Amino acid sequence: MKPSSDRAWVAHAIQIIEADFNRSSDTHLLRVPLPRAPGVELYLKDESTHPSGSLKHRLARSLFLYGLCNGWIGPQTAIIEASSGSTAVSEAYFARMLGLRFIAVMPRWTSAEKIDQIAFYGGESHFVDSAAEMYMESARLAESLGGHYMDQFTYAERATDWRGNNNIAESIFSQMAHEEHPVPAWVVVSAGTGGTSATLGRYIRYRRLPTRLCLADPEASVFHRHLADRSICTVSEPPSVIEGIGRPRCEPSFVPELIDRAHAVPDAASLGAARVLSRRIGRSCGGSTGTNLWAVAQIVSEMVRNGEQGSVVTLLCDSGERYRSTHLDDAWLEQRGIETRAAESAMERFFETGALDL
Known part of the structure; x- marks a missing residue:
C-alpha cells in the first residue's frame, strides 16, 4: 500500500503532531542586561526549552x-x-x-x-x-x-509557514510587543539549513518592518563567503567544530537575498562567548548560541559608538549539556588546538563596557 x-x-498522524504542539507552551524570550549600553536592549529567544531540546x-x-x-x-x-x-x-x-x-x-x-x-x-x-x-x-x-x-x-525553507502560525518570527515579534523598543533594530541568527533565517527574513518583509537580519556564521562555513561573492558555493577547508550551523556548500534552503549583514565567527570566539553567556544567565548554552552572541556583540558595540538605541534579538539554540564531552571539555578543546580564554576575556569586557575589542 x-x-x-x-x-x-x-x-491521525497529523492530529498527534498537532496535539503535541498544543501541549507545548511557547519558548521564553529572555532579557539580558547590558548596563554599559544605554538604550540598547538584548533579548534571547530560548529555544532549548522545546520538548526535544532545541530550535x-x-x-x-x-x-x-x-x-x-x-x-x-x-x-x-x-x-x-x-x-x-x-x-x-x-x-x-x-x-x-x-x-x-x-x-x-x-x-x-x-x-x-x-x-x-x-x-x-x-x-x-x-x-x-x-x-x-x-x-x-x-x-x-x-x-x-x-x-x-x-x-x-x-x-x-518551504516546509515552514513563514507568514505566521506561531512560527519563530511571529513568536518573537509578539513577545516583543510590550518592550521599550518593540520592533527590533536587529535580529541575529546563524544558519545550518537556512530555514530559520529564511522564515525571519520573509516575515520581516511581509510585515513591512524596518528590522535588519544579521547572519552569524562560523569562519569555516560557506554562507558568509557566498553573501560576499555569489560565485562561491562550496568550501573545502576543515569544518567548524560548531555543530548544527555553517555548511561546506550553499544549501537549497539558504536565501542570501534576505540577509542584511554577515559576521564570520572563529570557533574559539563562539565557544568562549557561549561559556561567558552561560555564566551570565545561569543556564548552559551550546556553541551556536555563542556564534550568535559574538555577532550580537559587534552590532551592539557599533550601536553604542554611534549613539543608537534599539533592541537586538538572537537565539539560544540549545543547551550546552549536549556538548559535555566536546565543547565543554577542556581536554577535547586542547586536542584540537582551540583556546577560548582570549575570547572569554573579550566577551566579559563587552558585558562590562558595551564594547567588543577585536
Whole structure:
C-alpha cells in the first residue's frame, strides 16, 4: 500500500503532531542586561526549552507535517535524515510519536550526548567520515529501505509557514510587543539549513518592518563567503567544530537575498562567548548560541559608538549539556588546538563596557 493511499493513518498522524504542539507552551524570550549600553536592549529567544531540546524542534515538526501532507510518509515509512545532531534528535522525537523507524546519518565526530539522545527517542545513528558524505548516503539508505529522506537542507525553507502560525518570527515579534523598543533594530541568527533565517527574513518583509537580519556564521562555513561573492558555493577547508550551523556548500534552503549583514565567527570566539553567556544567565548554552552572541556583540558595540538605541534579538539554540564531552571539555578543546580564554576575556569586557575589542 502506498503511503499516500493511507489517508486515515495520515490524518491521525497529523492530529498527534498537532496535539503535541498544543501541549507545548511557547519558548521564553529572555532579557539580558547590558548596563554599559544605554538604550540598547538584548533579548534571547530560548529555544532549548522545546520538548526535544532545541530550535530544531520547530523544523522537525514542519518537516513531518510537510512529508505527511505531500503523501511521502505512511505507517511503514522509515525516516532518514542527514544531520549532525539536533535536527536528528527532534526528528527522532516525532518519529517515535508516530511509531516510525528513524535513522540519522551523521559525521563520526558528532557529540556523544546527541547520539545518546537520538537513541533515547528510539532512533538509530549511521555514521559517515565527512559532512559532505551525508547527503548521498541518506538518499542511498532511503532508496534501499523504501523510506523517506527528509532532506532538511532542501525543504527547511518551504516546509515552514513563514507568514505566521506561531512560527519563530511571529513568536518573537509578539513577545516583543510590550518592550521599550518593540520592533527590533536587529535580529541575529546563524544558519545550518537556512530555514530559520529564511522564515525571519520573509516575515520581516511581509510585515513591512524596518528590522535588519544579521547572519552569524562560523569562519569555516560557506554562507558568509557566498553573501560576499555569489560565485562561491562550496568550501573545502576543515569544518567548524560548531555543530548544527555553517555548511561546506550553499544549501537549497539558504536565501542570501534576505540577509542584511554577515559576521564570520572563529570557533574559539563562539565557544568562549557561549561559556561567558552561560555564566551570565545561569543556564548552559551550546556553541551556536555563542556564534550568535559574538555577532550580537559587534552590532551592539557599533550601536553604542554611534549613539543608537534599539533592541537586538538572537537565539539560544540549545543547551550546552549536549556538548559535555566536546565543547565543554577542556581536554577535547586542547586536542584540537582551540583556546577560548582570549575570547572569554573579550566577551566579559563587552558585558562590562558595551564594547567588543577585536
